[in-house]
Amino acid sequence: MSVLERAQAAPTAPRPPIVNDFSLVVATANGTGSQTANLTLLRSFFRLGIPVHGKNIFPSNIQGLPTWYHIRVSHEGYVARKPPEILVAFNPATALEDVQTLPPGGVCLYHTDLRNLPQRDDLIYYPVPASELVAGIEVPVKRKSYLANMAYVGVLAWMLGVPLPVIEEALAVQFDHRAKLVEDNLEVVRRAHAWASEHLTKQDPYRVEPMNKTEGLILMTGNEAGALGAVFGGVSVAAWYPITPSTSFMDALRTFLAKLRKDEGGHPTYAIVQAEDELAAAGIVMGAGWAGARALTATSGPGLSLMAEFVSYGYFAEIPAVIWDIQRVGPSTGLPTRTSQGDVAFAYTLGHGDTKHPILLPSSIEECFEFGWKAFDLAEELQTPVFVLSDLDLGMNNWMGQPFTYPDRPMQRGKVLSAEALEARGGFARYKDVDGDGIPYRTLPGTPHPQAAYFTRGSGHNEEAQYSERAEDYVRIMARLARKFETARQLVPPPVVAHTPGARLGVIAYGTTRYAIEEAKDRLAQKLPFSFLRLRALPIGPEVRAFVAAHEQVCVVEMNRDGQVHGILQAELPEFASRLRSVAYLDGLPLTAEWVMTRLTEEAQRPM
Amino acid sequence: MENPPIKTNPPLRLNTVGLSKKDYDGAPSTLCKGCGHNSIASQIVQVAYELSLRPHEVIKLSGIGCSSKSPAYFLGMSHGFNALHGRMPSVATGALLANHTLKAIGVSGDGDTGSIGLGQFKHLLRRNLRMVYIIENNGVYGLTKGQFSATAEKGLTLKYAGKNPFPPVDLCMEAIVAGCGFVARSFAGDAKQVRELLKAALSHRGTAVLDIISPCVTFNNEDDSPKSYSYGTQHEKPLHELGFIPPSEEIVIEPLEPGEFRLVELHDGSHIRLRNLGPDYDPTDRMAALARLHQAQEEGEFITGLLYYDPSRPSLAEVEGLSTPLAQLPPERLRPSQERLSEVLQAYR
Numbered sequence: 001m002s003v004l005e006r007a008q009a010a011p012t013a014p015r016p017p018i019v020n021d022f023s024l025v026v027a028t029a030n031g032t033g034s035q036t037a038n039l040t041l042l043r044s045f046f047r048l049g050i051p052v053h054g055k056n057i058f059p060s061n062i063q064g065l066p067t068w069y070h071i072r073v074s075h076e077g078y079v080a081r082k083p084p085e086i087l088v089a090f091n092p093a094t095a096l097e098d099v100q101t102l103p104p105g106g107v108c109l110y111h112t113d114l115r116n117l118p119q120r121d122d123l124i125y126y127p128v129p130a131s132e133l134v135a136g137i138e139v140p141v142k143r144k145s146y147l148a149n150m151a152y153v154g155v156l157a158w159m160l161g162v163p164l165p166v167i168e169e170a171l172a173v174q175f176d177h178r179a180k181l182v183e184d185n186l187e188v189v190r191r192a193h194a195w196a197s198e199h200l201t202k203q204d205p206y207r208v209e210p211m212n213k214t215e216g217l218i219l220m221t222g223n224e225a226g227a228l229g230a231v232f233g234g235v236s237v238a239a240w241y242p243i244t245p246s247t248s249f250m251d252a253l254r255t256f257l258a259k260l261r262k263d264e265g266g267h268p269t270y271a272i273v274q275a276e277d278e279l280a281a282a283g284i285v286m287g288a289g290w291a292g293a294r295a296l297t298a299t300s301g302p303g304l305s306l307m308a309e310f311v312s313y314g315y316f317a318e319i320p321a322v323i324w325d326i327q328r329v330g331p332s333t334g335l336p337t338r339t340s341q342g343d344v345a346f347a348y349t350l351g352h353g354d355t356k357h358p359i360l361l362p363s364s365i366e367e368c369f370e371f372g373w374k375a376f377d378l379a380e381e382l383q384t385p386v387f388v389l390s391d392l393d394l395g396m397n398n399w400m401g402q403p404f405t406y407p408d409r410p411m412q413r414g415k416v417l418s419a420e421a422l423e424a425r426g427g428f429a430r431y432k433d434v435d436g437d438g439i440p441y442r443t444l445p446g447t448p449h450p451q452a453a454y455f456t457r458g459s460g461h462n463e464e465a466q467y468s469e470r471a472e473d474y475v476r477i478m479a480r481l482a483r484k485f486e487t488a489r490q491l492v493p494p495p496v497v498a499h500t501p502g503a504r505l506g507v508i509a510y511g512t513t514r515y516a517i518e519e520a521k522d523r524l525a526q527k528l529p530f531s532f533l534r535l536r537a538l539p540i541g542p543e544v545r546a547f548v549a550a551h552e553q554v555c556v557v558e559m560n561r562d563g564q565v566h567g568i569l570q571a572e573l574p575e576f577a578s579r580l581r582s583v584a585y586l587d588g589l590p591l592t593a594e595w596v597m598t599r600l601t602e603e604a605q606r607p608m
Numbered sequence: 609m610e611n612p613p614i615k616t617n618p619p620l621r622l623n624t625v626g627l628s629k630k631d632y633d634g635a636p637s638t639l640c641k642g643c644g645h646n647s648i649a650s651q652i653v654q655v656a657y658e659l660s661l662r663p664h665e666v667i668k669l670s671g672i673g674c675s676s677k678s679p680a681y682f683l684g685m686s687h688g689f690n691a692l693h694g695r696m697p698s699v700a701t702g703a704l705l706a707n708h709t710l711k712a713i714g715v716s717g718d719g720d721t722g723s724i725g726l727g728q729f730k731h732l733l734r735r736n737l738r739m740v741y742i743i744e745n746n747g748v749y750g751l752t753k754g755q756f757s758a759t760a761e762k763g764l765t766l767k768y769a770g771k772n773p774f775p776p777v778d779l780c781m782e783a784i785v786a787g788c789g790f791v792a793r794s795f796a797g798d799a800k801q802v803r804e805l806l807k808a809a810l811s812h813r814g815t816a817v818l819d820i821i822s823p824c825v826t827f828n829n830e831d832d833s834p835k836s837y838s839y840g841t842q843h844e845k846p847l848h849e850l851g852f853i854p855p856s857e858e859i860v861i862e863p864l865e866p867g868e869f870r871l872v873e874l875h876d877g878s879h880i881r882l883r884n885l886g887p888d889y890d891p892t893d894r895m896a897a898l899a900r901l902h903q904a905q906e907e908g909e910f911i912t913g914l915l916y917y918d919p920s921r922p923s924l925a926e927v928e929g930l931s932t933p934l935a936q937l938p939p940e941r942l943r944p945s946q947e948r949l950s951e952v953l954q955a956y957r
Contacts, residue, residue, distance in 0.1 A: 291935050313692055
């Protein structure tokens, strides 16, 4: 069957147009340069004013393994993952399976070099003769295969009605206004668009129309946002060891620091060290924090395992540190390029002995930025390691957001005594609770005062920081650390609560699961109304107890197998343990609203 | 009746920053009586006093082990950081990135450096962090009661550990191979040499490694053990006699046969004078240093002295281009302005 015959063989029953509401997936092989084409599409929708979000579902591989890029376009503003209705089939290795996943009435744009594409009577097929469309364009061979991806951009532009000038603008941003690159790519888009207009007949209902819902918004990845937040939090030392999906956090940090943190003489006012492993990265952060510089590291699960040793030290010796964990799927190497919320329980008590740590849980690029700077205030105010638990989905994908709000308060550097303050106080005791909040005073090395020095150690110590194995000293220090954690409870960002009057069901979640839950909440508004509390940090504050108390049943939705935060909440709220239900699931993909709706409905029907 | 004469202590001698030697003391040592580490700690006190170091400008760091306890026993007016086993290099790196104007004295042991911390040790040297890195090397684990460390000689027999079947790691060779520009070996029983090397090490541009054989009187001090006092005292073979000359002092070299003296200029303008005690030894020749160490290993010699010196590599702080200590940046230099934020965000619209 020829290309055109197949296109014409599709079902012809007219359907009402579906405007600005679809999900599409581009299936390609890793390393073929499709990311540029995909981001061009994403930016084009964004520039048309339509809420949009893209998710890269990619392999742990440099070249050859399959990769899928999901784009959801939603005039209602929903950005959760949604099974796609439109497929761009450019990967022969997965085409068979990819085509089968489309719903009836779905659309398949296929590379005409694909052999044995499955025929389904209930789909609409459009050919994309990518090889022919790039023929004759003067570029090196490797770039030619990259350019071929622009062919599906052109055919999609025709199919959905994306104006070519919008694509041109998106390309200009994508290629940082390098004219030759923009022109080469645009030429393929134009050719594909012209070819489709001439040879294809539109049979599907999907199209886009300009709206004004992205006006003033920005489009950024969570890792970029977090790194930028750290820069506005005054980060001065960063140490890391490369690990997906945190690497782009450090890349962004390096770029932003180079731009924003040079002194008049052109000297950097920061230092970044690529360490020999995560253990050393954590050690560098501890050393810098101890000596008075704001320091961070970014890692993922396996790196966190290595950092456990230093985090335990930092908790006991009371050293400020900021650790970003861009969560991926474990255990062990797990699925290193898939998303998860599987490190929460581990991070919360990371370290041997009795340890617990404040954890910030961003769900958006705005919160990545905000927690990026706030984490340093918290770490220095509390003199302890503070975690920010993002995830691969948030960290590596582009999200819409409001332009970030500049920090609304001066940097909080915590209880650090200067030489003058020491003189006035007549010295200090490093580990003594002077103010009743569990937070002691510290001094920095280099402070010119004979009483400034103290000895930092991970072994037992008394309030004067002297070595001690006395039971009373140990208990006093540990009790104060527990008190300090109660102070942390009041300092961490409170949850965001959306109460639905009369709802019997409450949902608690954190991080990126919010998008599927918010969509499910709208769609279940009649059938199963529920209230939603979104945690933004651990330890929990009084709002969580109040929320749980106010609902007959509370489901804790999260992306891990064992319901880690569910477990933490049961332990923190033992009187409500039986009304807390775990709705946890992890397959490496972000949750869909459909899944949340199904599971909540099931839980609501289960007897208490 | 005549008043009895009032007994007073002799007046304390003060150095150029107005401190007495006592001001450089630390807490009383809890190590075994006679431990080599105590002798090294007292040389650090002596050197800090003689060089008139300002205690608040010094930080002392260590890992875990007997050796690593010792920073508590010197320089009580300096900030100290007793870190994790084998991880002192990373902590020192962070601390000195935060404030590269501090003088850092690190104390480690042979287990801390040669086993659990070998990776961090090598990477510290690769980055050339400006610090003095002392290894108090006794070939044995003390706190866990007498296991061999990675520097124990092959064939050595100890009461607890039996016979050591594995060859030792030579930490000086490791340091030279890793690119370290100041590598010395000494003996805790040779106080003068330890002092002169410490002074020179404090003047070095990057990491200065002092591998000091420091006998463990409890677990590894049998006369036939190469890391015992008696063995060291009898067999130490200094390559040269060392004399440190501060930048301010005039250099006087007695007229002696050519080839008998070497004068090495250190990074801060001070010098170290080496008087050869045997065949001429050139500490600036990297391959010769490795060959000499290899020979010593083969022949069971206990050579000491400045084994290798090369001040050409920049320190980590120089590589990073640091100027004002990062820990001392005022808030306005830490947080860019609101306008800069808007500029950055413009590119994401």
